[in-house]
Amino acid sequence: MKTGGRAICLPADIDTDVVIAGRYLRTKDKSIWAAHVFEDLDPTLANRLRGAVIVAGKNFGCGSSREQAAVAIREAGVVAVVAPSFARIFFRNAINVGLPLIEADIACDEGSQITFNLAQGMVEVSGKRHAVKTLSPRMQEILGAGGLVEYWRKRR
Amino acid sequence: MSTLSERILNAPAGEYVDRKVDRAFACDGTGMLALEAWKNMGAGHLADDTEFSIFFDHIAPANNSTAATLQHELRGFAKSSFMNFSDVGGGICHQLMGEGNVLPGEIVIGADSHSVTLGAFGAFATGVGATDMAAIWLTGETWLRVPETIGIRLEGRFAGAAEAKDLALAYVGELGTDGATYQALEFIGDAVKDLSIDERMVLSNLSVEAGAKAGMFYADDVTVRYLRERGHTAKPQIPESCMYSREPEFDLSDIIPLIAVPHRVDTVKPVDELAGLPLDQVFIGTCTNGRYSDMARLARIVKGKKVAVRTIVVPASASVLLQATRTGVLADIIEAGCTVGTPGCGPCLGAHMGVLGEEEVCLSTANRNFKNRMGVGGEIYLSSVATAAASALTGEITTPEVA
Numbered sequence: 001m002k003t004g005g006r007a008i009c010l011p012a013d014i015d016t017d018v019v020i021a022g023r024y025l026r027t028k029d030k031s032i033w034a035a036h037v038f039e040d041l042d043p044t045l046a047n048r049l050r051g052a053v054i055v056a057g058k059n060f061g062c063g064s065s066r067e068q069a070a071v072a073i074r075e076a077g078v079v080a081v082v083a084p085s086f087a088r089i090f091f092r093n094a095i096n097v098g099l100p101l102i103e104a105d106i107a108c109d110e111g112s113q114i115t116f117n118l119a120q121g122m123v124e125v126s127g128k129r130h131a132v133k134t135l136s137p138r139m140q141e142i143l144g145a146g147g148l149v150e151y152w153r154k155r156r
Numbered sequence: 157m158s159t160l161s162e163r164i165l166n167a168p169a170g171e172y173v174d175r176k177v178d179r180a181f182a183c184d185g186t187g188m189l190a191l192e193a194w195k196n197m198g199a200g201h202l203a204d205d206t207e208f209s210i211f212f213d214h215i216a217p218a219n220n221s222t223a224a225t226l227q228h229e230l231r232g233f234a235k236s237s238f239m240n241f242s243d244v245g246g247g248i249c250h251q252l253m254g255e256g257n258v259l260p261g262e263i264v265i266g267a268d269s270h271s272v273t274l275g276a277f278g279a280f281a282t283g284v285g286a287t288d289m290a291a292i293w294l295t296g297e298t299w300l301r302v303p304e305t306i307g308i309r310l311e312g313r314f315a316g317a318a319e320a321k322d323l324a325l326a327y328v329g330e331l332g333t334d335g336a337t338y339q340a341l342e343f344i345g346d347a348v349k350d351l352s353i354d355e356r357m358v359l360s361n362l363s364v365e366a367g368a369k370a371g372m373f374y375a376d377d378v379t380v381r382y383l384r385e386r387g388h389t390a391k392p393q394i395p396e397s398c399m400y401s402r403e404p405e406f407d408l409s410d411i412i413p414l415i416a417v418p419h420r421v422d423t424v425k426p427v428d429e430l431a432g433l434p435l436d437q438v439f440i441g442t443c444t445n446g447r448y449s450d451m452a453r454l455a456r457i458v459k460g461k462k463v464a465v466r467t468i469v470v471p472a473s474a475s476v477l478l479q480a481t482r483t484g485v486l487a488d489i490i491e492a493g494c495t496v497g498t499p500g501c502g503p504c505l506g507a508h509m510g511v512l513g514e515e516e517v518c519l520s521t522a523n524r525n526f527k528n529r530m531g532v533g534g535e536i537y538l539s540s541v542a543t544a545a546a547s548a549l550t551g552e553i554t555t556p557e558v559a
């Protein structure tokens with residue numbers, strides 16, 4: 001699993017309709033979700049996400065339970081999302097599809113290098129370390145397995 | 157001394173627990189994804205002892221052959237695995253679960269964010285995503301973090317034209333869209349006993365718009381009576397004194413008709429301030445305000461008059477539609493020039509009908525007004541049924557008259 005990338009800054013209260021609009025939900029094709037991720041916020045963003053770490057404001061992922069939002073972000077190549085808080089369903093969904101989330105309130109500097117260590121609960125921005133909330137052991141296990149599907153597949 | 161969440165989940169706030177799920181449901185959209193995850197997990201049999209349901213409501217009837225094909229597969233799965241299945245036209249999952257299928261004290265998980273609606277019955281009800289649902293199909297269990305709780309204290313009685321939806325917008329406005337993230341709401345205070353089940357469902361429904369994990373009422377005589385009429389025996393839940401993280405108070409007599417303006421549910425203004433804003437569409441329905449009492453209120457206001465703008469009315473369930481048909485409420489609505497859609501989510505999520513064109517303005521009784529939700533470039537204002545009905549008659553945002 002990748003543990004860092006360059007920062008892309010997003011505002012607070014990004015809702016799941018903004019992550020992936022309802023008009024793209026009538027398919028199971030993940031590449032379509034990835035291609036249209038954040039389209040209503042900035043249509044050029046989807047092409048700039050590969051290898052990036054999103055650093056957003058509070059309440060990231062509020063709104064609907066659509067898991068396509070987390071999948072779209074992952075499929076677009078985002079390494080992790082950092083935000084002071086996440087909407088709780090989005091939080092579960094992201095872990096379940098293997099997209100790491102980091103709960104931390106850090107100033108975002110577009111393009112700066114961010115690295116993180118989830119087990120240690122640490123994120124490093126341009127060489128400066130910040131402590132972050134660690135995930136529960138269960139969430140770490142699910143994330144470690146690559147998501148909830150893999151987690152259960154291995155247990156059966 | 158415990159909050160209702162702590163009591164039902166049987167652990168103190170902050171603890172992570174694994175719990176058996178009493179009822180779990182998905183809709184057409186999340187169900188398809190859950191089925192995909194289920195197959196990828198290599199799963200075979202559904203867990204015993206959990207009641208599973210699938211409801212076709214979000215894009216029902218299907219808008220194109222892609223959706224129809226996906227729905228066909230999910231329908232086959234629901235039937236062959238002996239889940240409860242509600243097909244096109246049955247209605248919205250939350251409404252159908254609320255029509256006597258959720259009991260106080262249960263743990264109810266829905267693959268849809270507005271599953272919190274069912275907290276109106278004293279259940280711990282919350283939403284998850286599709287892969288979580290697949291895991292619940294497999295194990296009958298899920299992990300939960302026991303939430304802290306905000307007590308929403310309600311006093312007094314509604315006055316003027318204000319209704320439960322206005323109160324819901326008022327509390328979301330006060331808490332903000334993330335004011336209750338990771339927490340549960342409990343609605344308490346003297347006013348609760350006077351609130352009908354329909355009104356409670358409205359208040360619970362909007363709780364997720366403040367980020368809440370659950371929006372709960374203690375089961376009382378009103379709940380017990382409602383469930384008895386639907387063939388269930390239930391006992392009231394007696395509140396204990398407990399620790400709330402906050403306890404904002406609302407006097408219902410202070411509540412006035414409100415509107416949430418684009419594109420946030422917590423940017424709430426008095427209807428008066430927006431009066432005169434021209435509308436292109438009025439939409440009355442959804443898991444917030446598509447119940448029979450809403451249809452009846454709409455009919456009372458528009459009866460014998462004509463709407464001045466296209467007005468789409470979508471009953472939340474087949475039984476709502478049937479009751480409205482039997483009582484004549486539906487005829488009043490249609491005679492007034494409204495059009496009526498198949499019970500379900502209708503235009504709420506902009507996926508299959510009632511989609512807005514660019515720069516079109518819609519006044520809706522739904523719970524979300526996010527950017528482009530009902531169509532790219534469309535603007536959504538959220539209000540009560542009374543405000544929507546009064547505005548439909550004039551074609552512009554209009555303060556409802558006192559009932």
Ligand code: SF4
Binds near residue numbers: 268442443501502
């Ligand atoms: S009516 Fe709207 S808010 Fe309710 S479940 Fe359907 S799409 Fe979601």
